[in-house]
Amino acid sequence: MNMVGTSDARHLPSGGTPGPAADEAESLVCDVAIVGAGLAGLALARRLHLAGRQVRVLEARERIGGRLLTRFSAATDQPLDLGAAWFWPATEPGVAALLAELGLASVPQHDPGDALWLDDPDRAPERHDAAPGQVHQGARRIEGGSARLAQALADALPPQALCLKAAVCEVHRADGGGVLLHLADGQRLHVAQLVLALPPRLVAERIRFVPALPPPLAEALAAVPTWMAAQAKAASAFGRPFWRAAGHSGNAFVRHPQAVLGEVFDAGTAPHGALGGFVALDAQQRQHFRRGLPLLIHSQLGQLYGVDAQEGELHLQDWAEEPWTCAQADLAGPAEPPRADARLRQPWWGGRLFFAGTETALHGAGHMEGALDSAERVASQLLLRPADARPSTPADAATAVAAFRQAVQGLRAQGPERYQRHLVRMLSGTAAGADAQGGLSARALRAAAEQCYAEALGHLDALLPAPAAEAGAPVQGRHPLTPALLSAFAGWSQSLVDEALAFNARSCALSKLPHEHQPDAEDRRAIARALAAAWQAFALELNARLCVAAEAAREPAA
Structure with a gap:
């Protein structure tokens, strides 16, 4: 070891x-x-x-x-990501666009093969067939780490x-x-x-x-909350991905109370192999088992994939120890x-x-x-610059509002498809026993709405600052253009919910999740709350950007 x-x-x-x-x-x-x-x-x-x-x-x-x-294996020199690793081009296009701009390649997360399920520490793991890409739903990793x-x-x-x-x-x-x-x-x-x-x-x-x-x-x-701040991630490197030859994807979910790694996945770079995982123990437990944690991790990998999995080169990153x-x-x-x-x-x-x-x-x-x-x-x-520094910016508010509304029409049409993409990605969590009591639809709808709102703000930024100044000064903290711009989304939230729930009702993948397939009144209220929160954040930010732009346009160019 x-x-x-x-x-x-x-x-x-x-x-x-x-x-x-x-x-x-x-x-x-x-x-x-x-x-x-x-x-x-x-x-x-x-x-x-x-x-x-x-x-x-x-x-x-x-x-x-x-x-x-990213750390590197001493034996194989393959990169091992112990922090952020995945992105989903369908729902996270910004990462994909930046990689292309910088000339960096990405590789698909390895998913082909069965997934293992271990809910009893005294029994062998169960094998579950999984279609390629079913677990990580199109996730990709940056080549080289x-x-x-x-x-x-x-x-x-x-x-x-x-x-x-x-x-x-x-x-x-x-x-x-x-x-x-x-x-x-x-x-x-x-x-x-x-x-x-x-x-x-x-x-x-x-x-x-x-x-x-x-x-x-x-x-x-x-x-x-700081994302992943109190979590720990492990990666064990091997000379070859031996689990693939046995028909395993490298994906495993461990759900018994003694679990050390709650989720395991293939983290290797061909021709070598690596198994990564999220540590199931909390920060206090990790401190208590600090000296024996490597042995416990190797032992669990061995229980999942055999004795060969106990001989890897282990790298462990405890983010709770990062001040x-x-x-x-x-x-x-x-x-x-x-x-x-x-x-x-x-x-x-x-x-x-x-x-x-x-x-x-x-x-x-x-x-x-x-x-x-x-x-x-x-x-x-x-x-932000005054109008004379940005000659392509519409100078009058009416033209800017029309351009914004046209852009929003395209975003509104993309909403249902984006909901489905977010839902499909989040469904991978149900394989690990998540969301049996509902919440997937609300989270996927909020994610789809936030994605559309973020792109709408990008369109707004391209129009500013001249129209914001031309429309006048804010009154009691609200910019005069705010109502006209927000009205471009009128009725969209409800139509998005209607189309999402119609999709859920005919989805075979959701048939075993009653709270998603046929949501009750409380489920619908949760959806409404999620979308209301997303809308409120968007409305406040749109107004704030207009107010800032109006102030910037009154200042001399730098």
């Missing part, structure tokens, strides 16, 4: 330079500082750099990538733009303009605008603001999907302070897609 510890693992080159020099503190050293070199921070930095902005990315760790973490995406984004930046081991502990709103950052080592950095591309709870726990943030904003930051990922609040509470308050998607401090990161996304929160969604949102806010 071999075990490679985290300190021995090989990382992709991180690039970057040490933190900023102390003598830079008094002058304005860049247009935008981004705290956090995860996917959101790096994607945003690249976008701003290509637009001609001076950018600094400050990262507390000694590496880039955040929750994109997810960290290649982070590296490609970093490579597009000037060397001096990336500062490692630069932990920000205080943020001051400077009296003369801009923002003054205090680093943990005593250095200071004066910037025009600041983006915190960190999990919201880390911002709440680790950074002091002067003046203090308004209580509603501080509460919103503290309330958002720049996991907040104390994430350890104290249950694992929950992130749902950020709309206030985290708006500028603060008069357009000097912004929040990014996958947890703040309107679409794809918690996934790589969400990180890119948040980066695109902040980039749009930071790059």
